[in-house]
């Protein structure tokens with residue numbers, strides 16, 4: 143049995159008629175940039191989260207850059223980010239002239255270690271940016287408490303956590319603002335690049351919208367220099383088709399995770415843990431195994447595609463060589479990246495596929 147890591151085509155087949163109709167409607171209306179499909183999706187996504195403002199933009203990385211700028215973060219400022227994430231979290235901070243300050247992760251949940259944040263706060267710190275990695279929320283209470291004590295902004299990177307919750311709140315509505323990616327493989331994915339920023343602060347939302355559209359809110363009234371980072375009509379219409387299916391897809395991911403959890407046992411295999419009071423949306427199903435590279439190869443030979451998120455701690459990538467970090471600066475994340483393995487996880491997987499992956503993996507670890 144072949145099991146791909148993800149299968150976006152399988153999802154398209156389930157909603158093909160709706161998607162094809164939406165695409166032709168956008169083309170017939172020539173509503174390519176801005177327009178009613180973009181405003182409709184922004185409204186629907188804000189409603190889904192239960193937040194006042196959603197501003198679409200070109201991708202999840204731009205979303206982070208723009209929202210940080212809208213919150214007043216700029217050159218020389220420091221932003222606290224986790225050491226284990228996709229590079230965008232840190233890259234977006236550097237791209238606006240600010241400095242990403244890396245903090246190690248919690249060994250149980252892979253999110254930022256909230257007990258190591260305070261020691262990294264300096265006079266230049268402006269914001270904390272937790273990442274709800276793999277679909278599991280960060281430990282937000284402690285982050286909010288530190289932010290209040292030191293007057294810092296909190297920006298949630300929700301690129302992997304559409305619909306996840308923390309103590310009854312949906313992620314993206316907990317901090318001052320949040321960003322989402324709609325990269326095709328994300329839990330809510332467009333058919334190209336797309337992203338958005340959300341906030342309940344109307345001033346911040348207006349500023350973000352202005353930055354993303356050449357510094358204008360009205361045509362030809364440029365209040366500042368901005369940039370071009372817009373959500374396009376085709377992507378917005380596709381996202382509007384997909385959004386009503388998201389809850390069902392998330393439920394399927396959770397069922398798959400439950401099944402993996404029941405089938406994968408033993409000390410040599412660590413399965414994802416769910417933080418008390420949180421709900422996981424399993425963008426990725428990440429296990430830890432010894433001899434990870436060897437096991438990945440064996441699974442590949444058995445027809446099972448897996449991935450590694452991520453093979454390196456972000457601050458130890460060549461891109462940050464000049465900062466001279468060492469493994470000892472991030473002991474937990476450095477140890478974790480040698481063992482993590484992402485198993486196939488997407489809503490359209492069948493029970494047979496899950497069983498096959500779990501049984502094959504179980505055979506190789508024991």
Ligand SMILES: *Cc1c(COP(=O)(O)O)cnc(C)c1O
Pocket residue numbers: 201202203204227228230231273299301302323324325335336337
């Ligand atoms: C995908 C992702 C992003 C960036 O999203 P793009 O839309 O690809 O730019 C940012 N942060 C995290 C944690 C991500 O997984």
